[in-house]
Amino acid sequence: MKVPFLDIAGAHAEIQDQLDEAVLRVARSGSYILGPEVEAFEADFARFTGAPHCLGTGNGLDALVLALKAMGIGPGDEVIVPANTYIATWLAVSFCGATIVPVEPLEATHNIDPEAAAAAITSRTKAIIPVHLYGQPADMDPLLQLSERHGLHLLEDAAQAHGARYKGQRIGSFGEAACWSFYPGKNLGALGDGGGFTTTSPELAARVSMLRNYGSAVKYEHELAGQNSRLDPMQAAALQVKLQVLDDWNARRQAIAARYLGALSASGLVLPAVPQWADPVWHLFVVRHPQRDGFRARLEEAGIGTVIHYPKPPHLQGAFASQGHARGAFPLAETLASEVISLPVGPAQTEAQTEYVIGQVLKLA
Numbered sequence: 001m002k003v004p005f006l007d008i009a010g011a012h013a014e015i016q017d018q019l020d021e022a023v024l025r026v027a028r029s030g031s032y033i034l035g036p037e038v039e040a041f042e043a044d045f046a047r048f049t050g051a052p053h054c055l056g057t058g059n060g061l062d063a064l065v066l067a068l069k070a071m072g073i074g075p076g077d078e079v080i081v082p083a084n085t086y087i088a089t090w091l092a093v094s095f096c097g098a099t100i101v102p103v104e105p106l107e108a109t110h111n112i113d114p115e116a117a118a119a120a121i122t123s124r125t126k127a128i129i130p131v132h133l134y135g136q137p138a139d140m141d142p143l144l145q146l147s148e149r150h151g152l153h154l155l156e157d158a159a160q161a162h163g164a165r166y167k168g169q170r171i172g173s174f175g176e177a178a179c180w181s182f183y184p185g186k187n188l189g190a191l192g193d194g195g196g197f198t199t200t201s202p203e204l205a206a207r208v209s210m211l212r213n214y215g216s217a218v219k220y221e222h223e224l225a226g227q228n229s230r231l232d233p234m235q236a237a238a239l240q241v242k243l244q245v246l247d248d249w250n251a252r253r254q255a256i257a258a259r260y261l262g263a264l265s266a267s268g269l270v271l272p273a274v275p276q277w278a279d280p281v282w283h284l285f286v287v288r289h290p291q292r293d294g295f296r297a298r299l300e301e302a303g304i305g306t307v308i309h310y311p312k313p314p315h316l317q318g319a320f321a322s323q324g325h326a327r328g329a330f331p332l333a334e335t336l337a338s339e340v341i342s343l344p345v346g347p348a349q350t351e352a353q354t355e356y357v358i359g360q361v362l363k364l365a
């Protein structure tokens with residue numbers, strides 16, 4: 001048997017007619033920048049997240065950059081980010097000219113440690129960006145308290161967690177704003193690049209709306225030095241179709257994760273810990289193995305696709321060499337990078353495939 005890490009085309013096959021119709025509709029519309037398709041998706045996605053405003057952007061990284069710029073964050077400001085995240089979270093801060101202040105994760109969930117965040121606050125701190133990593137919500141209550149006590153912006157990086165809930169409430173509506181990626185492999189993925197910004201603040205919404213569109217609210221009037229990063233209408237139309245099945249597809253991921261959690265407890269692997277307040281959407285099912293690379297090769301041999309999220313933390317990347325973080329600066333993030341491996345999980349994965357993965361993992365771990 002073969003089990004791909006994620007079969008996007010296989011999942012799309014279920015909704016192929018609607019996707020084809022959506023793409024063709026835009027191709028034939030004569031309207032190719034922003035417009036009704038983008039507005040319709042923005043309205044539906046805002047409703048989905050529970051935030052009143054949504055703006056579509058070119059991708060998730062740009063959504064983060066635009067959000068920070070809209071908040072007025074720039075040189076001299078410090079932004080607290082997880083040491084253990086995809087590099088986009090860090091790059092967004094550096095693109096704004098602000099200072100990246102990384103903090104270690106909690107070992108149980110790999111998500112940002114609120115106490116470490118509290119300890120990192122200085123008089124220059126302007127924002128905290130928790131990442132709902134792997135589709136698992138970060139612990140928002142202590143972070144909300146910190147942001148209120150210190151007057152900080154709280155920006156959720158929700159790129160991996162469309163639909164996840166914290167204490168029963170969907171993530172993306174806790175801080176004043178959240179950023180989303182619609183990269184094809186994400187839980188809500190487009191047929192190419194796409195991103196989004198949701199917010200409870202009409203002021204931030206108005207600023208991001210301008211910043212994504214050359215700083216302009218009225219054609220050829222440029223009030224801000226904006227950039228060009230707009231959600232493509234063809235992607236918006238495809239996302240509209242996929243938003244209808246998102247809860248169902250997340251439920252399938254949850255069923256696979258529940259099966260893994262039950263059956264793999266005897267495997268010796270460190271399995272994901274799920275706090276009682278969390279309803280994760282399992283963008284990734286990440287386990288730890290002390291000899292991860294050998295384990296991964298044995299799974300590959302058995303026809304099982306896996307991915308490492310992520311093999312090298314941002315502070316050890318060449319892109320951030322100038323920041324001077326030595327190896328050992330964030331030991332937990334570094335240990336996780338050397339031990340994590342993501343097992344297959346996705347909406348097109350069959351029960352037989354899940355059972356096969358379980359059997360092989362129990363044998364090969």
Ligand SMILES: *Cc1c(COP(=O)(O)O)cnc(C)c1O
Pocket residue numbers: 059060061062085086088089131157159160180181182183193194195
């Ligand atoms: C995917 C991702 C992003 C960036 O999204 P793109 O659409 O690829 O630019 C940002 N943050 C996290 C945590 C991500 O996983």
